[in-house]
Amino acid sequence: MDKFVTRKPGHSFSRGKPKPPEKKKTQATIEQLGGVVVVEDIMRHKARLQSENQSSTILLESLQELGKKIPCKKVLISSKIGHIVNKLRKHEDPEVNKAAKQVYTKWRTYYKDLKDRPQIEVKYDRTGEEMRTSGRKFLAKELGLEEGANLVEMIEREVVHACNRRLDKSYRRTMRTLVFTLKHKHDVKKDILSGKLSVEEFVKGNKKC
Incomplete structure (x- = not known):
């Protein structure tokens, strides 16, 4: 009896190794850039870090997000976020105080070199x-x-x-x-x-x- 080859949906008859699926490219948003700081986000993290009896999980989450940015001096001074992060360097949780030290050191080192960025602040009407x-x-x-x-x-x-x-x-x-x-x-x-x-x-x- 003759043999017949049937094509199944999605089956490829190309020889050799199958091609790996192409990775989908995602476009980065302006907010993902290190030099772009959304003041509303800074104030949100400030409120979270200031909250009494805040969980270490939330503190770490906010510190990690803050560590991705370098706010301009005007924002640091007006929000006092640097002062709040500095206080967390003495937090009882070793992971929290380590994260706080990393953020504080990153910001301090940046501005020690007298570098600054012009501020672009978007406010609600x-x-x-x-x-x-x-x-x-x-x-x-x-x-x-x-x-x-x-x-x-x-x-x-x-x-x-x-x-x-x-x-x-x-x-x-x-x-x-x-x-x-x-x-x-x-x-x-x-x-x-x-x-x-x-x-x-x-x-x-x-x-x-």
Whole structure:
């Protein structure tokens, strides 16, 4: 009986070794460049590093992200992020203090050589800033804290981060959901105030982005 060769889907009849699949090329974004610093991100990491009883995991995550950038002197001075990183060099967790030393040394070495970068700062317009202020006000009210409390700032900045820094309908829906949750779910409110529930988990579980 004659033998027939059947072609199966995806089967190649080319001789030799099969060609490896081509790697997909991804285009780098401007934010991935070391010299580009988003002030909003610096302030988000500042709030996380300042939080009392913050987990070592979150501290390390923020320090690693900060280590990828070199903020200009104006941002370092105005945000005091360098001072906060310096304090973490004495943290009880050896991994945290090691990471803090690396970031602090990197920044200090850079500016010791009198190098600096011109600052390009992008701010939200008046409407955007008013929206954020209003959101923090409602969060503070439900948490029973002052509007300038670090926990309030952390939550609001985490929402901005989760929504890719867009102050659109997704941001507003997420903020409303968080406020509603704090108002009606007392166990959640208690856990977020005590630190049992992290800000990241709280926002992630309620985000509408």
